[in-house]
Amino acid sequence: MDQISNISQLFAAQKYKLTPQREAIVNILLDNEKDHLSVEEVYMLVKNSYPHLGLATVYRTLELLCELHIVEKMNFGDGVARYDLRGNDHSHMHHHLICSVCGRLEEIKDDWLVELEKRVEREYGFNVTDHRLDFKGTYDTCKRTGCKKEKANKAVS
Amino acid sequence: MDQISNISQLFAAQKYKLTPQREAIVNILLDNEKDHLSVEEVYMLVKNSYPHLGLATVYRTLELLCELHIVEKMNFGDGVARYDLRGNDHSHMHHHLICSVCGRLEEIKDDWLVELEKRVEREYGFNVTDHRLDFKGTYDTCKRTGCKKEKANKAVS
DNA sequence: GTGACTGCAAATGGTTTGCACAAAA
DNA sequence: TTTTGTGCAAACCATTTGCAGTCAC
Numbered sequence: 001m002d003q004i005s006n007i008s009q010l011f012a013a014q015k016y017k018l019t020p021q022r023e024a025i026v027n028i029l030l031d032n033e034k035d036h037l038s039v040e041e042v043y044m045l046v047k048n049s050y051p052h053l054g055l056a057t058v059y060r061t062l063e064l065l066c067e068l069h070i071v072e073k074m075n076f077g078d079g080v081a082r083y084d085l086r087g088n089d090h091s092h093m094h095h096h097l098i099c100s101v102c103g104r105l106e107e108i109k110d111d112w113l114v115e116l117e118k119r120v121e122r123e124y125g126f127n128v129t130d131h132r133l134d135f136k137g138t139y140d141t142c143k144r145t146g147c148k149k150e151k152a153n154k155a156v157s
Numbered sequence: 158m159d160q161i162s163n164i165s166q167l168f169a170a171q172k173y174k175l176t177p178q179r180e181a182i183v184n185i186l187l188d189n190e191k192d193h194l195s196v197e198e199v200y201m202l203v204k205n206s207y208p209h210l211g212l213a214t215v216y217r218t219l220e221l222l223c224e225l226h227i228v229e230k231m232n233f234g235d236g237v238a239r240y241d242l243r244g245n246d247h248s249h250m251h252h253h254l255i256c257s258v259c260g261r262l263e264e265i266k267d268d269w270l271v272e273l274e275k276r277v278e279r280e281y282g283f284n285v286t287d288h289r290l291d292f293k294g295t296y297d298t299c300k301r302t303g304c305k306k307e308k309a310n311k312a313v314s
Numbered sequence: 315g316t317g318a319c320t321g322c323a324a325a326t327g328g329t330t331t332g333c334a335c336a337a338a339a
Numbered sequence: 340t341t342t343t344g345t346g347c348a349a350a351c352c353a354t355t356t357g358c359a360g361t362c363a364c
Contacts, residue, residue, distance in 0.1 A: 038328095057345055059328095060330095077232065106281070131290070174363075
C-alpha cells in the first residue's frame with residue numbers, strides 16, 4: 001500500500017477527514033521526507049499547489065498529524081518547530097547528525113539504542129516508549145574545506 | 158576550588174563582570190542543580206534574594222552563561238527554554254529520562270555514547286562535539302500506582 | 315569619562331484561538 | 340442540520356531589543 005492511502009486510513013480510523021488541504025500538506029511532507037520542514041516552510045511549499053490555504057490550517061494539520069503519530073514535532077534550537085515523518089510502523093527509529101559548519105541535518109535511519117533502552121529499564125525501572133538522539137559536531141569534509149556555515153546557529157542543542 | 162569562584166574565573170577570563178545580579182542567578186542555578194529551570198522559574202527564585210532584578214537581565218545572563226559553556230540551553234517541548242548546569246569540565250555527559258505519567262525529569266549522570274560516537278566518526282566521517290539523548294517513557298512505579306500527571310504534556314519530544 | 319551592565323517598556327515573531335462561513339455526513 | 344474543517348484576524352506569550360540611567364575601572 002502506498003503511503004498516502006495508508007495515512008488516509010489512519011485519518012478514517014479516528015473519524016478525521018482527509019480534506020484536500022490536509023492531503024496537500026501530507027504530500028509536501030512526503031515529497032520532502034529527507035528534510036525537517038518548519039511550519040512556515042510547509043506553508044510556502046503548499047501554497048504552490050493550494051494558494052488559498054491559511055497558515056492556521058498548516059498549524060492545525062501538523063498538530064493533527066502529530067497526534068496520529070504520522071509526524072514528530074521536534075525542536076533543533078533555531079526557534080521554530082520542525083516536523084519529521086515517522087516510519088511506516090510509526091515508530092521513532094532514527095537519530096540526527098547536525099553539522100555546526102555547514103548546518104546540514106542528516107538522519108541516521110537506524111536504531112542504535114536497543115541495548116541502552118534495556119539498560120534504562122534494568123537500572124532505572126523506566127520503560128522507554130520513545131527516544132531522541134542528536135549528535136552535534138562537524139563533518140570531516142567540512143573541517144577540511146572549511147565550507148561556509150549556512151545559517152546562524154543559535155546553539156541551543 | 159568551589160564552583161562559584163571557578164565560574165568567577167571564567168567570567169574574568171572573557172572580560173565579563175560577575176555582578177551581584179549575575180552571582181545571584183548563578184547561585185540559584187547551583188542551588189537547584191538537579192532541576193532544569195526555565196527563565197521564569199529562575200526569575201521567581203532570584204527575586205527572593207534580589208527583588209529588584211529585571212526579567213531581561215535573567216535572559217541576558219543565561220545567554221551569557223550559555224556562551225561560557227557553564228549552562229546548556231535545552232528545549233523539552235513545553236514551550237519554554239530550560240537551562241542545565243554543565244559539569245566542572247564543562248562537558249556534556251548526561252542523558253534524560255522523561256516520565257509521561259508523573260512528568261518527572263531525571264538525569265543519568267553518565268556518558269553512554271562513547272562507542273556510538275566512534276561509530277558515527279567511522280561510518281559517517283562526522284566528528285562529534287556534543288550530543289543529546291533523551292528517553293521518553295514511564296517509570297514502572299508510575300505505571301503500577303497510576304500516579305497523576307503533574308503537568309500538561311504538549312508531547313513535542 | 316568610557317564602556318559594561320541593568321531595568322523598564324515596547325517590539326518581535328512563532329503559535330494559538332475566536333468566530334463566521336463552508337463543506338461533509 | 341448537526342458536525343467538522345477552513346480562513347482570517349486578533350490574541351497570546353516567550354523572548355529580544357532600544358534606551359536612559361547606573362556602576363566600575
